[in-house]
Amino acid sequence: MDIAVRDLAKAYAGRDVLSGVNFNAAPGERLLLLGPSGSGKSTLLNCLCGLQRPDHGVVTLDGATMVSSRSTTAADTLRRRHFGIVFQTLRLVSALSLRANLTLAQKLQTGSTDKPAIDRMLDRLGIVHRADARPHQLSQGEAQRAAIARALVVRPAILVADEPTSALDHGNATRVAALLIELAEETGATLIVATHDDRLRPHFPRTLTLQEGQLAV
Amino acid sequence: MIGLALAYLRDRPLTTALNLLLLAIAVAMLVLLVQVSAQASERFDRDAQGVDLVVGAKGSPLQLILSSIFHVDQPTGNIPLEARIALERDPSVARVVPLALGDNFRGYRIVGTDAGFAALYGLTTARGRSFDAPMEAVLGAEVARATGAEVGQKFIGSHGLVEEEGQEQGHDHAPFTTVGILAPTGGVADRLILTSVESVWQVHGIDEHHQTGERHEDGEEHDHHEHKMATGRESLESELTALLVTYRSAAGAMRVPTMINRQSALQAAVPATETARLLDLLGASLEGLRVFAWLLAATGGLAILVALVGMVRSREGDLALLRVMGASRAQVFGTVLLEGVLTALVGTGLGWITAHGLIMLARANFPALAELGLAAWTPLPAEAVLAAAVVGIGALAALIPALAVYRLDPARVLARAS
Ligand SMILES: Nc1ncnc2c1ncn2[C@@H]1O[C@H](COP(=O)(O)OP(=O)(O)OP(=O)(O)O)[C@@H](O)[C@H]1O
Ligand SMILES: [Mg+2]
Numbered sequence: 001m002d003i004a005v006r007d008l009a010k011a012y013a014g015r016d017v018l019s020g021v022n023f024n025a026a027p028g029e030r031l032l033l034l035g036p037s038g039s040g041k042s043t044l045l046n047c048l049c050g051l052q053r054p055d056h057g058v059v060t061l062d063g064a065t066m067v068s069s070r071s072t073t074a075a076d077t078l079r080r081r082h083f084g085i086v087f088q089t090l091r092l093v094s095a096l097s098l099r100a101n102l103t104l105a106q107k108l109q110t111g112s113t114d115k116p117a118i119d120r121m122l123d124r125l126g127i128v129h130r131a132d133a134r135p136h137q138l139s140q141g142e143a144q145r146a147a148i149a150r151a152l153v154v155r156p157a158i159l160v161a162d163e164p165t166s167a168l169d170h171g172n173a174t175r176v177a178a179l180l181i182e183l184a185e186e187t188g189a190t191l192i193v194a195t196h197d198d199r200l201r202p203h204f205p206r207t208l209t210l211q212e213g214q215l216a217v
Numbered sequence: 218m219i220g221l222a223l224a225y226l227r228d229r230p231l232t233t234a235l236n237l238l239l240l241a242i243a244v245a246m247l248v249l250l251v252q253v254s255a256q257a258s259e260r261f262d263r264d265a266q267g268v269d270l271v272v273g274a275k276g277s278p279l280q281l282i283l284s285s286i287f288h289v290d291q292p293t294g295n296i297p298l299e300a301r302i303a304l305e306r307d308p309s310v311a312r313v314v315p316l317a318l319g320d321n322f323r324g325y326r327i328v329g330t331d332a333g334f335a336a337l338y339g340l341t342t343a344r345g346r347s348f349d350a351p352m353e354a355v356l357g358a359e360v361a362r363a364t365g366a367e368v369g370q371k372f373i374g375s376h377g378l379v380e381e382e383g384q385e386q387g388h389d390h391a392p393f394t395t396v397g398i399l400a401p402t403g404g405v406a407d408r409l410i411l412t413s414v415e416s417v418w419q420v421h422g423i424d425e426h427h428q429t430g431e432r433h434e435d436g437e438e439h440d441h442h443e444h445k446m447a448t449g450r451e452s453l454e455s456e457l458t459a460l461l462v463t464y465r466s467a468a469g470a471m472r473v474p475t476m477i478n479r480q481s482a483l484q485a486a487v488p489a490t491e492t493a494r495l496l497d498l499l500g501a502s503l504e505g506l507r508v509f510a511w512l513l514a515a516t517g518g519l520a521i522l523v524a525l526v527g528m529v530r531s532r533e534g535d536l537a538l539l540r541v542m543g544a545s546r547a548q549v550f551g552t553v554l555l556e557g558v559l560t561a562l563v564g565t566g567l568g569w570i571t572a573h574g575l576i577m578l579a580r581a582n583f584p585a586l587a588e589l590g591l592a593a594w595t596p597l598p599a600e601a602v603l604a605a606a607v608v609g610i611g612a613l614a615a616l617i618p619a620l621a622v623y624r625l626d627p628a629r630v631l632a633r634a635s
Contacts, residue, residue, distance in 0.1 A: 052628040080543030095224040
């Protein structure tokens with residue numbers, strides 16, 4: 001799906017965090033969003049997914065408005081249908097096992113469940129043996145991969161990841177990043193990753209850097 | 218969403234168990250109270266139906282009613298036959314049913330009466346026929362079931378209302394013959410053995426001669442009895458224990474009790490008044506328990522509220538994630554509400570089962586309770602109302618945290634978390 005971000009602006013208590021952000025992402029494109037801590041990467045991604053309402057500007061999917069300063073109601077449906085989101089810390093629903101988390105994600109986002117696909121996805125990420133473990137029983141690396149599995153098991157057209165590797169050591173970070181890219185390629189999903197971690201730069205053909213509320217290409 | 222609500226409940230087993238326990242105890246108490254008062258009053262009404270007035274010997278009116286209508290207490294004494302004749306002559310009296318009490322068979326009271334008793338309670342025989350000749354008896358359904366007695370069998374009554382262990386006072390010289398078994402009524406008649414007044418007299422007339430040390434309140438040997446003896450016969454009179462009176466007209470209620478109470482040996486007791494008094498007594502003692510039980514239920518609701526508020530706070534991240542995954546506001550709201558309602562439902566169910574299980578146990582261990590008419594598994598409309606109220610408490614308790622979840626802004630939670 002074609003994503004277009006137009007003139008996006010967001011301020012917190014009069015302080016501009018985003019001011020006039022513009023970019024496009026073509027279907028299947030891989031995009032890295034870089035910027036120092038506090039530069040507004042999370043804010044930008046949240047607005048992109050319709051989790052936050054911008055003060056100004058729009059986000060369109062294939063030309064249709066998904067997010068605007070007026071409303072994010074259209075965003076709820078579109079996000080459910082087309083987005084897989086990996087957060088830095090919120091990875092899984094704590095009361096449910098890993099497998100149940102994936103089942104719930106499928107049920108909520110696609111309306112049906114596909115058990116073989118869940119096992120295949122867990123196997124693909126090397127955590128199928130932990131399928132019945134609860135989130136708190138997983139290691140950091142396992143939990144991060146589980147979050148990716150949760151986001152991808154619904155076969156989203158767009159995969160958004162906010163700091164997917166910041167909690168991981170170097171080895172795990174590169175492994176998780178490589179997996180994200182691999183899986184996005186396999187499923188043909190557009191991949192947008194936000195990070196302050198420069199080490200990921202070589203894996204992405206295109207990098208956007210957030211500076212003082214604007215993108216420096 | 219039910220699965221998710223259950224998962225959260227299972228996630229904090231101690232809190233959930235505690236909340237369930239609180240609600241279950243409250244519901245069990247409430248159900249027991251409802252059952253006891255409802256079944257008592259229903260039983261009272263059924264057994265007192267058609268009886269406008271009970272005439273018996275002077276004493277406690279409550280005891281007179283208990284002994285002659287519910288058959289659970291000793292009679293107040295005996296009354297002369299003339300009382301019956303006088304009442305039957307009264308134009309405002311439709312029916313007078315005589316009762317001659319005193320003996321039991323294996324704890325089931327033998328009632329000397331006439332055909333009017335069957336008419337009063339609408340009794341029909343399931344097998345055999347009604348009693349006719351002296352020493353013929355008809356067994357209530359429960360008596361027949363418990364003793365395994367059949368038509369044609371003979372049995373011997375023993376003295377008193379309840380049979381005592383090793384009792385040596387059986388009237389073994391005067392056996393009764395079972396000629397019929399009554400169809401079950403659900404009333405007191407199920408646990409009675411009916412015979413003619415003459416049969417009761419006959420048993421005791423003889424008794425008087427055999428067991429000189431024993432005092433008998435009623436007894437006159439029947440004139441035609443083969444064991445008739447001369448000794449002491451003249452001193453015995455044919456007596457009755459009580460009379461069940463049905464009025465023909467409302468005027469009876471004005472005149473008859475006054476007329477009876479004027480006679481020094483007699484008293485008239487109105488079943489409706491006495492049962493109302495009994496229910497009042499029961500009600501007053503149950504009221505305190507009822508208040509306590511509702512307080513307990515409210516505490517259960519409060520416990521759910523506290524648990525869910527804590528849950529919502531600690532699970533904010535989860536709930537935000539659910540929203541991100543596409544759960545609507547209504548869905549996350551529903552999950553939290555469902556947790557409260559599920560807890561209340563299960564607690565109510567447990568309490569209900571406990572209460573009825575207790576009733577069943579009590580019935581099995583104390584036959585006297587079965588006598589009182591406590592049925593184990595009959596749900597009452599009041600119980601449905603009660604269950605709905607307790608589930609309502611659960612829902613109400615869950616509403617506040619559920620609303621907090623409804624208003625939850627996932628972005629703010631995400632911002633805080635990352
Ligand atoms: N809800 C909020 N209210 C007020 N200020 C906020 C809020 N959320 C974010 N900010 C501020 O907006 C700025 C951008 O925050 P954001 O989380 O988007 O940065 P980031 O680039 O993702 O940083 P990091 O790399 O540390 O995750 C920060 O200065 C932050 O303090
Ligand atoms: Mg961030």
